[in-house]
């Protein structure tokens with residue numbers, strides 16, 4: 703395994719899986735509705751930042767994201783505004799610190815698809831103090847990890 707692959711794996715080592723119930727179902731429904739507003743036909747993402755009663759929703763957009771580019775490694779493609787970045791951009795540190803971000807990706811039939819944050823988003827979420835990420839895997843289970 704290359705050192706990059708090892709590093710990538712260790713970023714995500716604390717993965718757990720969950721059924722869609724309670725809070726996770728509620729916030730994933732909201733993330734899914736947000737994803738439906740994305741203009742990308744095949745790669746629709748929605749993210750919801752949750753801290754107490756505060757919610758900030760965002761979908762992926764084809765806008766250049768200079769904040770995101772700070773966390774981008776070489777050869778990682780374009781720095782478009784991923785949903786996770788939109789959910790934290792412009793949000794005060796007092797809110798992002800300790801918050802949870804829910805990320806949903808939906809397919810053509812609005813089914814859930816794998817939406818684990820990429821390493822750029824991972825680094826950015828960590829930078830602003832996000833505590834936990836919950837992401838869709840498929841229609842049956844979601845995954846989560848602590849940052």
Ligand SMILES: [Zn+2]
Nearest residue numbers: 784819820823
């Ligand atoms: Zn990303």
